[in-house]
Amino acid sequence: MxxxxxxxxxxxxxxxIIFVYIFSISRRQKTLERQIEKISEAxxxxx
Amino acid sequence: xTHNRAFLKVFQFVTFxxxxxxxxxxxxxxxxxxxxxxxxxxxYLHVPSAFLAFFAFFITFIASILYLYKxxxxxxxxxxxxxxxxxxxxxxxxxxxxxxxxxxWNVWWTWDPRLTTTLILWFIYVAYLxxxxxxxxxxxxxxxxxxxxxxxxxxPITFLAIRLWRTIHPLVxxxxxxxxxxxxxxxxxxxxxxxxxxxxxxLINRIGLEKMRLKxxxxxxxxxxxxxxxxxxxxx
Numbered sequence: 686m687x688x689x690x691x692x693x694x695x696x697x698x699x700x701x702i703i704f705v706y707i708f709s710i711s712r713r714q715k716t717l718e719r720q721i722e723k724i725s726e727a728x729x730x731x732x
Numbered sequence: 733x734t735h736n737r738a739f740l741k742v743f744q745f746v747t748f749x750x751x752x753x754x755x756x757x758x759x760x761x762x763x764x765x766x767x768x769x770x771x772x773x774x775x776y777l778h779v780p781s782a783f784l785a786f787f788a789f790f791i792t793f794i795a796s797i798l799y800l801y802k803x804x805x806x807x808x809x810x811x812x813x814x815x816x817x818x819x820x821x822x823x824x825x826x827x828x829x830x831x832x833x834x835x836x837w838n839v840w841w842t843w844d845p846r847l848t849t850t851l852i853l854w855f856i857y858v859a860y861l862x863x864x865x866x867x868x869x870x871x872x873x874x875x876x877x878x879x880x881x882x883x884x885x886x887x888p889i890t891f892l893a894i895r896l897w898r899t900i901h902p903l904v905x906x907x908x909x910x911x912x913x914x915x916x917x918x919x920x921x922x923x924x925x926x927x928x929x930x931x932x933x934x935l936i937n938r939i940g941l942e943k944m945r946l947k948x949x950x951x952x953x954x955x956x957x958x959x960x961x962x963x964x965x966x967x968x
Contacts, residue, residue, distance in 0.1 A: 688771040688835060695774045695831040699781075699824050703930070706820050710937055717944050724951060 740936065747929040754919075754926035762919035774832040776919055779904070780927035781824040782850075788818025788931070789857065789887050796880030799873060808873040809946070811880050812864060813938040815857050817931060822854045837900065846901040849890040856883040 758776045765772035795811035798804070829847065830840040841847065860883055864876050894901045904910060910917050 688769045691771050691831050691835055692773055695777060695828045698827050698831075699777050702820060702824055702827075706934070710934075710941055714941050714944070717941070717948055720948050720952075724948070724955065728955075 743929070743933055743936070747926070747933045750922070750926035750929050754923045757919040757922045762916050763913065765916075768836060771832060771835050774828050775904070776923040778825060778828045778832065779920065780924045781821045781828065783924070784927055784931045785818050785822040785825055785853075786887050786891060788814045788821060788935075789853070789884055791935075792818065792857075792860075792880045793884035793887075796877040799877045800881075805873065805946070808877065809939060809942045811877065812861075813935060813942055815860050815880065817934050817938060819854065819857045819861060820934075821931070822850070822857065825850060826854055842900070844901055845893040845897040845899050846890065849886060849893045853886045853890050856886055859883075 754776070758773055762773065762776070764770055791814035792811045795807045795814065799807035799811060829850075833842070834840050860876060860879050863879055864872055867875050893899060894903050904912060910920070912920070
C-alpha cells in the first residue's frame, strides 16, 4: 500500500511539473501574441 | 508555415499517443518486480528523464560551441531552450529518485556520488539560466555559451559516477546488457521513445516561443528608434 502511494506521488509530481511547464510556455506565448497585437494596433493608428 | 503547423499537430498527436502507450506498458504490461514491488515502476520515469537531462545538456554544449564559432544567434537560442528543458527533466530525476529511495533505502537522500553529482549538475544549469536572466543583453550570449561548455564537464562525471566510485545507486544498464526481464526492457524502450518525443515537442515549442520573443523585442526596439528620430527632427 505504501509502495502505491510513493508510486502515485512520483507520477503525479512528474506530470504536474510537465504540465506546469507546458502551461508556462502557452501563457508566455499568449502574452507575446497580445504584445504583437498592441504593436500592430499602434502602427495602424500612426498610419 | 501551414506545413510546419500541420507537422507540429501530427507530432503532438504522436507524442500524446506514445505517452498513453507508455502508461499502459508501465501499469499493465510490465510485471511487478519481485524484491522492490510496485515502487520499481518509478524506474520508467526516472531513467528516461535522466537520459534526456544529459541529452539536453549535450545539445546546450554543442550549440554553445557552434554559437562561439559561427556567432549565429540561432545556436544561442537552441542552447538556452535545451538547457531550460534539461533543468525540467533533471528536476524530475531529483524528485523521483528520493521518492523511490525512501521505501527502498529507508532514506530520502544520501550523499552518494551519483546523487551528489546529479544535484551539482542541476545547480550548474539553474545557475546557467539565472546568469542569462541577469547578464546584460550584449554579454548574455557569450557568457552563457562559455558556461554551457564548461558546465557540461559534470555530465560525463555524473554518468560515470556509478562506475568510477563505490555507490549504492543501482546499475541496471551495463556493458553486458540490461539487468531486467524482457517485458521490462520493452516497457523501458516505449517509455524512452515517449519521453524523447515529449522532449523534442517541448524543445520545438520553446524555440518557437524564444524566436517570437526576440522578434517582438527587435520590432519594439526599431519602433522606439524611429519615434526617437522623429522627436529629434521635430525638436531640431
